[in-house]
Amino acid sequence: MVNKERLRQEALRLLKEMPQTDKLQVERKLAEFLFASTVWKDASSIGLTMALSHEWDTTRLIQQAWLGEKKVCVPLTTENRGMQFFYIESYDQLTDGAFRIKEPIPELCTPASKDSIDLLIVPGLFFTETGYRLGYGGGYYDRYLTDFKNTTLALASKQQIKRSLPIAPFDLPVDHLLTDDGFLF
Numbered sequence: 740m741v742n743k744e745r746l747r748q749e750a751l752r753l754l755k756e757m758p759q760t761d762k763l764q765v766e767r768k769l770a771e772f773l774f775a776s777t778v779w780k781d782a783s784s785i786g787l788t789m790a791l792s793h794e795w796d797t798t799r800l801i802q803q804a805w806l807g808e809k810k811v812c813v814p815l816t817t818e819n820r821g822m823q824f825f826y827i828e829s830y831d832q833l834t835d836g837a838f839r840i841k842e843p844i845p846e847l848c849t850p851a852s853k854d855s856i857d858l859l860i861v862p863g864l865f866f867t868e869t870g871y872r873l874g875y876g877g878g879y880y881d882r883y884l885t886d887f888k889n890t891t892l893a894l895a896s897k898q899q900i901k902r903s904l905p906i907a908p909f910d911l912p913v914d915h916l917l918t919d920d921g922f923l924f
């Protein structure tokens with residue numbers, strides 16, 4: 740869909756051009772709100788991706804999770820645009836993978852069954868106020884979320900919230916949307 744592609748470019752430009760001090764400020768607020776929330780406190784295991792430089796840092800989430808004795812798992816892409824998450828206890832269990840995203844080395848990790856992930860932090864470029872997301876165009880999370888039964892959450896700056904987005908029947912919304920102003924829901 741051409742329109743989605745144009746929006747992806749717009750979001751990437753916005754994220755890549757954000758001054759580093761602004762980015763750090765947003766990340767600090769996102770982490771503050773997240774760590775104070777019951778969705779975070781109630782989760783014993785967290786699924787997330789290792790962020791690229793223009794994405795919201797997830798290493799501070801990983802650090803906090805490990806400090807709080809929460810398990811952390813990260814995805815490995817599989818054939819047919821699928822994902823398998825693996826639990827990691829250290830960054831030594833990661834290597835450079837597809838799209839230059841750090842991914843788990845399966846031989847060094849325990850697989851995370853979908854049901855075992857209490858809270859899944861879903862990445863995205865733009866979101867609607869009701870939690871529909873525009874991703875990078877791979878549809879990885881749309882596929883993964885079809886039978887995901889636990890809690891999903893996305894992190895976004897205010898500029899990543901759009902009044903409307905092109906939504907297809909397979910696009911699935913997240914359960915909670917957290918911005919630098921706090922939880923939208």
Ligand SMILES: Nc1ncnc2c1ncn2[C@@H]1O[C@H](COP(=O)(O)OP(=O)(O)O)[C@@H](O)[C@H]1O
Nearest residue numbers: 743873874875876877878879881882885909910
């Ligand atoms: N549940 C699904 N099963 C199979 N293919 C899917 C599913 N969800 C999405 N897709 C495919 O993934 C592709 C990318 O989806 P899209 O929503 O454009 O990307 P993104 O969610 O990454 O922004 C689409 O062409 C769509 O056909």
Ligand SMILES: [Mg+2]
Nearest residue numbers: 874878881910
């Ligand atoms: Mg989609």
